[in-house]
Structure formats: C-alpha cells, structure tokens
Amino acid sequence: MKLLGMDAPIVLIWLIVGIVFGIASGKVAQKKGYSYSAFCALGFFLGVIGLIVALVMPDKAVKSVDIADGLLKYKRLLDEGVISQSEFDAKKKELMGEDS
Structure with missing residues (x-):
C-alpha cells in the first residue's frame, strides 16, 4: 500500500519519529520556560534539529x-x-x- 508515494510502513516510521522529536523538544523547552507547543512543532517538522535548538536555548x-x-x-x-x-x-x- 502506498501513502504519499511511499510505502505505508515508511510513512508510519517518519510519523513516529516526528512525534518523538516533537514531544522531546517541547518538554526540554518547557523546562527552560519556553512554549511547549512551538518547540513541539519545531521538533516534529525538523526532527533532531528542533531538539538541538531546544537544548541550546538559554534557561529563562x-x-x-x-x-x-x-x-x-x-x-x-x-x-x-x-x-x-x-x-x-x-x-x-x-x-x-x-x-x-
């Protein structure tokens, strides 16, 4: 079965990876005093880059x-x-x- 031109398992894996990085980025940012949802979206769409950005942000x-x-x-x-x-x-x- 194809979704978005890719096999369904690949799409599912990308979705899970995005969710994991989104939640991780959001939680790190929230502990530092930043918006959970903004960094969750950043982590979801940019993956590890979003998490790195959340980790290097100064603690408010x-x-x-x-x-x-x-x-x-x-x-x-x-x-x-x-x-x-x-x-x-x-x-x-x-x-x-x-x-x-």
Whole structure:
C-alpha cells in the first residue's frame, strides 16, 4: 500500500519519529520556560534539529532568579549604607538590561 508515494510502513516510521522529536523538544523547552507547543512543532517538522535548538536555548528561569538575587544583594548593601542610591540604581539598570 502506498501513502504519499511511499510505502505505508515508511510513512508510519517518519510519523513516529516526528512525534518523538516533537514531544522531546517541547518538554526540554518547557523546562527552560519556553512554549511547549512551538518547540513541539519545531521538533516534529525538523526532527533532531528542533531538539538541538531546544537544548541550546538559554534557561529563562535561571536568568530571572539571577536578577532577583542580584537585586536583593544590592538592596541589602544600600540598606546597610555600603552603596549609594545612585550606585544601586546603576546596578539595577545593569541587571535588568536597561539602556542608560
């Protein structure tokens, strides 16, 4: 039996491979704070390339935690009088990635 010009078992294998890479890409991306469905589609259509893209994407959650920890550290220094308000504001802009 032919499907899409190929034997049915070959089409079934490609479909299963696409689903496996789609789910794997989606789950990796979701753990990093990205859209599950977008990376699931990427993995389904691009296979291992979609999974590699999901694996090399930076972790959004870690960046948020790093920013919060940095702000708390500099706020404590400000409260203790170690740094001035202008120094705190400069560090806050730096951590938040704002342009001067």
